[in-house]
Amino acid sequence: SMAPDDRMGILGPAPTGRPLFYRRSIQPIEAINQRGDPVTEAVLTADLRAAPVGALDHRFIGLLKDEHVLTLRFDRGLDNFGDDLALMIDGWIEYPYSQTGFAAWQAGAAFEAPTLEARGRDGVWKTVLEQWGYPAGMPRRMAVPLPPLPPGTTELRLRTNQEIYWDRVALVALESCPLAVRTELPLVEARLEQTGFALRTTGEQHLPNYDYARRAPVWDTRSQEGWYTRLGPVEPLLSAADGATVIFGPGEEVHMEFAVPTGPPADASHRSYVLESEGWCKDMDLYTKDGETLGPLPGVERGGAERIALIETFNTRYRQGRD
Numbered sequence: 001s002m003a004p005d006d007r008m009g010i011l012g013p014a015p016t017g018r019p020l021f022y023r024r025s026i027q028p029i030e031a032i033n034q035r036g037d038p039v040t041e042a043v044l045t046a047d048l049r050a051a052p053v054g055a056l057d058h059r060f061i062g063l064l065k066d067e068h069v070l071t072l073r074f075d076r077g078l079d080n081f082g083d084d085l086a087l088m089i090d091g092w093i094e095y096p097y098s099q100t101g102f103a104a105w106q107a108g109a110a111f112e113a114p115t116l117e118a119r120g121r122d123g124v125w126k127t128v129l130e131q132w133g134y135p136a137g138m139p140r141r142m143a144v145p146l147p148p149l150p151p152g153t154t155e156l157r158l159r160t161n162q163e164i165y166w167d168r169v170a171l172v173a174l175e176s177c178p179l180a181v182r183t184e185l186p187l188v189e190a191r192l193e194q195t196g197f198a199l200r201t202t203g204e205q206h207l208p209n210y211d212y213a214r215r216a217p218v219w220d221t222r223s224q225e226g227w228y229t230r231l232g233p234v235e236p237l238l239s240a241a242d243g244a245t246v247i248f249g250p251g252e253e254v255h256m257e258f259a260v261p262t263g264p265p266a267d268a269s270h271r272s273y274v275l276e277s278e279g280w281c282k283d284m285d286l287y288t289k290d291g292e293t294l295g296p297l298p299g300v301e302r303g304g305a306e307r308i309a310l311i312e313t314f315n316t317r318y319r320q321g322r323d
Contacts, residue, residue, distance in 0.1 A: 001021070001022055001023070001172075001272075002019050002020065002021050002022075002177075002180070002272045003019075003020050003022075003088060003141060003143045003172075004017050004018065004019060004020065004143065004274060005017060005018050005019075005020055005086075005143055005144070005145060006142055006143060007132075007133040007134065007135060007136065007142035007143065007144055008093075008133045008134050008135070008136035008137075008142075009132070009133045010113040010131045010132060010133045010134075011113070011130055011131040011132060011133075012129050012130065012131070012132050012133075013145070015133070015144075017276070019177075019180065019182075019274075020086055020143055020145070020172070020174055021174065021175055021176065021177035021180065022086070022172035022173055022174055022175060023173070023175060024081065024172065024173040025088075025170050025171070025172050026074065026078065026081055026085075026170060026171040026172070026173065027044060027170045027171075028040065028043070028044075028072035028073055028074055028156075028169070028170075029073055029074060029075045030072075030073040031043050031051065031070060031071065031072050031073070031169070032070075032071050032073075033051065033052070033054070033068065033069060033070055033071075034054070034066070034067060034068065034069035035054075037052075039051040039052065039070070042166075042167075043070070043072075043166055043167070043168055043169045044168065045168055046090035046141070046167050046168040047167070047168075048139060048167060048203075048207055049167070049205075050091060050092075050165035050166055050167040050205055051070060051165070051166045051167075052205075053068045053163055053164070053165060053205075054066055054068050056163060057109070059103075059104075059107065059109075060096065060100050060103060060104045060107075060109065061094060061095070061096045061097065061100045061163075062093065062094040062095055062096035062100065062111070062162055062163045063096065063100075063104060063109065063111060063161060063162065063163065064160075064161045064162065064163055066161070067112075067159055067160065067161045068159070068160055068161065068164070069157060069158070069159045070157065070158040070159075070166055070169070071155060071156075071157045072155065072156045072157070072158075072169060073154060073155050074153075074154050074155070074156075075154075076154065077121070077151075077152045077153060077154055078149055078153045078154070078156075078171065079149065079151060079152065079153065081171070081173045082173055083148050084145075084173065084174040084175075085145075085146045085149070085171050085172065085173060085174065086143050086144060086145045086146060086171065086172050086174055087116065087143065087144050087146055087156075087169075087170075087171060088141065088142070088143045088169075088170050088171070088172050089135060089141070089142050089143075089166060089167075089168065089169050089170075090135070090139065090140070090141050090142075090167040090168040091134070091135045091139065091140075091142075091164060091165050091166050091167045091168075092135060092137070092138060092139040092140070092164075092165050092167070092206075092207065092208070093134050093135065093136065093137065093162065093163065093164045093165070094163040094164075094206045095137065096111060097283070097285045097287075098283075098285040098286070098287035098288050099285055099286045099287045101287075102287050110161075111161065111162055112131065112160055112161045112162065113131035113132070113133060113134060113160060113162060114131065114132060114133070114134055114158050114159065114160040114162070114164065115127060115129065115130050115131055115132070115158075115159050115160070116128045116129045116132060116146075116156060116157070116158060117156070117157040117159070118149045118150050118153045118155070118156050118157070119150070119153065119154070119155040119156075119157070120149070120150030120151050120152045120153045120154075121150075121151060121152030121153075122150070122152075124150075125157065126150055128146060128147060128149065128156075129144065129146070129147070132144055134160075134162065134164050135164075138208060139167065139207070139208075143172075145174065146171075156171075163206065165205050165206070165207075179269070183261065185258040185259045185260075185261065186258065186259045187235060187238060187239070187256060187257075187258055188257055188258060188259055189233075189235065189255075189256070189257040190233065190234045190235045190237075190238050190246075190254060190255065190256045190257075191232060191233055191234065191254070191255045192229050192230070192231050192232060192234050192246060192248055192252065192253075192254055193231060193252065193253055193254075193255055194231065194251060194252050195215060195251065195252065195253045196215035196216055196217045196218075196251050197215055197216045197217075197218075197219040197221075197250070197251050198210040198211055198212045198214070198215050199211040199214040199215070199216070217251070218251070219250065219251065221250040221251075222250070222284060222321065223249040223250060223319045223321055224249070224282070224284060224291070224292060224293050224294050224319075224321055225292060225293045225294065225319065225320055225321030226247075226293050226294025226295055226318070226319065226321075227247070227294065227315045227316065227317065227318055228247045228248060228249060228294070228315065228317040228318070228319055229245075229246045229247045229248060229314050229315050229317065230314055230315070230316050230317050231317070234246050234254065234314060236310055236313075236314070237310060237314055238254075238256070241278045242306070242307050242310075243297075243298075243307050244306075244307045244310035244311055244314075245279060245297075246314075247294060247315055249319065280298070282294070292321060293321070
C-alpha cells in the first residue's frame with residue numbers, strides 16, 4: 001500500500017509529500033483516554049466515529065477544556081517491526097481562526113498541537129515528536145515518519161488540547177518499493193466555473209459534510225477585492241508551478257479532467273491516485289494581514305515575462321469585495 005507523507009506540519013520535520021510504501025499495519029490492542037475510558041473500537045477503523053475528545057472550551061473554537069490524551073498499547077515491542085515506522089491516522093480537526101488564536105493568547109490560553117510519546121521497557125515516557133501536526137481540515141488520512149523508538153516500546157501516547165478527532169490510529173512498517181512506477185497523467189481540460197455553494201451540515205463530533213448535489217447560488221459570504229481569473233478554460237495557468245495562478249472566490253470551482261491511464265495495472269499490482277497541487281488559500285479573518293484584498297500575491301519573482309503575460313491574459317475579472 002502507499003500513502004503520502006502528508007499532514008499539517010507544526011514543529012519538527014516538515015511533510016514532504018513523498019510516497020510511503022508499506023505492507024504491514026500495526027494496530028493497538030487497547031486504547032484508553034485520559035479518564036481511563038476504553039476507546040479501542042473507536043480508533044481501529046476509519047468509520048467517521050472517532051474517539052471522544054472530552055469537554056470543549058466554548059470560549060475558543062477548536063480548544064478543549066483539558067488535554068486529550070490517547071494511550072495506545074501493543075501486544076509486542078514495536079522494534080520487532082524494524083526502525084522505519086510511520087504513524088498513520090485518519091481523522092479531522094475543528095479549525096480555529098486567526099482571531100481565535102489571538103483571543104486565546106490574550107486570555108493566557110494556548111493551542112498545543114499533538115505530541116507523540118513512547119514508553120519502552122524502562123517504563124519511562126519519552127517525547128518522540130513534539131507538536132508534529134495533525135490531519136488538516138476535512139476527514140482525511142495523514143502520515144508522519146517516526147524517529148527510532150525507545151527499545152522495547154509497547155505503548156504510545158498522543159496528547160493535545162486541540163479539538164482533533166482520532167478516527168483510526170495505526171503504525172505502518174515502511175519498506176522500499178523498487179517496482180513502483182510514478183506516472184503523471186496529463187491535464188487535458190480545466191475550467192473555472194460558478195457553481196454555487198454546496199449544502200454544509202455538521203454531524204456529531206463536529207463532523208463536516210458538504211452535499212454537492214444540493215447547492216445554493218448565493219450564500220452569506222464576501223469576496224476579497226482584486227482581479228480574479230476570468231471564467232472558462234484555464235489550462236495554461238495550471239501547467240506549471242510558475243506563480244501564474246487561477247484565482248477564484250466563493251461559490252466557484254476549478255473543474256479538471258486528466259488523461260486516462262493506458263492499459264490495466266500489471267499483474268499483482270494496483271494503482272494509487274494522488275492529486276498533486278501547489279497553491280494557497282487566503283481568508284478574511286480580522287487578524288489576517290491584508291485580508292480584505294487578494295493582493296499582495298506571493299511568488300511575484302517567479303516566471304518572469306511569461307508569468308506576467310499569463311496573468312494579464314487570464315486574471316481580468318475585477319470584484320469590488322462587497323459582492
